[in-house]
Amino acid sequence: MSRMKNFILVTILALLITSCNNDDEPMIIKPKTIVDLASETATLSDLVAALKAADGDLVNVLSGSGPFTVLAPTNTAFETFLTDNGFSNLGEVPTDVLAQILLNHVIDGKVSAADLTALGSGYTKTFADGAASQKMDLYFDTSNGVVFNGVAKVSSPDIEASNGTVHIIDAVIGLPTIVTHAAANPELSSLVGALTSGGNTTFTDLLSSAGDFTVFAPDNAAFAAFTNPLDNDLNQILSNHVISGVSALSTGLTNTYVKTLATFGDTDSNLSLYINTDDGVTLNGKAKVTKADIIASNGVIHVVDNVIDLPTIVDFALADPNFGTLVTALTRSDLTFDFVGTLSTPYGTAPAPFTVFAPTNDAFASLLTELGVSGLNDIDEPTLKATLNHHAVAQANVLAANLSDGMTISTLGGDITANVTGGATLTDANGRVSNIIATDVQASNGVIHAIDKVILPPLD
Known part of the structure; x- marks a missing residue:
């Protein structure tokens, strides 16, 4: 009898020990992904339906390891979006467009509301495709809550998932235009x-x-x-x-x-x-x-x-470093003609508009070699003024398409001849030929054509 009692006691103890061991083992709870959380949230049912309907297997994407930050529009937000865009239901939204709209609510990495608030305002990239084969930018401003693209405000921030963070927002964020x-x-x-x-x-x-x-x-x-x-x-x-x-x-x-x-x-x-x-x-x-x-x-x-x-023509001459020597020539202090003031004359006021054949820096360097001088200051004022006058036409906006073979162009300094066969050129009174190497730089008061050789007045 005592043996039986001992057996029963041992058996009970074994069962108790086993029971205690089982109680000590933690329950295995599967972490909830962003999609899991959305699926369990009644006010996000339209978002889940949209994820399932859109191209790109977005349910699977947002169930991945991430991490992602998802801006989750409520059902009310989706209803407003559909109404504003003339759709009766989600099924009427083209699935490729729907995919891009949804991707415009997804940010790479885990971004908390505090992170955004610390930055104040700025741009971040979404997963949506934008212009120039780049990902779309999303503007955030935290001066009055957290607002995206000026239309969607965070109503419930920082809902943690196993693969990222969800911020519930009160509007669908459409694909942004420049406006x-x-x-x-x-x-x-x-x-x-x-x-x-x-x-x-x-x-x-x-x-x-x-x-x-x-x-x-x-x-x-x-x-x-x-x-x-x-x-x-x-x-x-x-x-x-x-x-x-x-x-x-x-x-x-x-x-x-x-x-x-x-x-x-x-x-x-x-x-x-x-x-x-x-x-x-x-x-x-x-x-x-x-x-x-x-x-x-x-x-x-x-x-x-x-x-x-x-x-103006002067603005372009000053902005383009290829015309640095031309600007130096036009602004030489001893000139008796105000080239800069004249070439700044607005359209509608004589003698504007102008056509300017603008020698490049290399063209001026070649001229100095041709004349056997070391710099512009070695050219006397009358010669420099006459030379510059041969590069400007008053009261005409002559485009490259207006030029023709044998065309006489009357500049402020005298006539030159244009030809276009084999490439546009200008021939001065000395038979020297300048190639037009860049055309139709259109200013508000005239047009510039860059040339590779300085036009000279008649050399006696």
């Missing part, structure tokens, strides 16, 4: 005010449209400092900040001329813009890029520190 980014950034409010002055919708319609644009956007300080000294048309000035047909990244810019949407007088000849990348990016020698490569769906924005006024 979206300009309107969202308070440092560009003066630009937005100028673009929409008097109820004007021309610029906002254009820069909200599909296509590729590069916009040089003056900040508020730039507009505050701008006095419009030549009383130029505001729409033309604004157009002078827009390049159409290309989304140009700062890394792809070189020292060159491009065309803006501003035009010469009442013609369709677009004004030129000189880009210099020797020290950052400088435009027409006056405006410097301070924040580059803000990526939108339809182009790229570069913030600049000055308004780019409509350029």
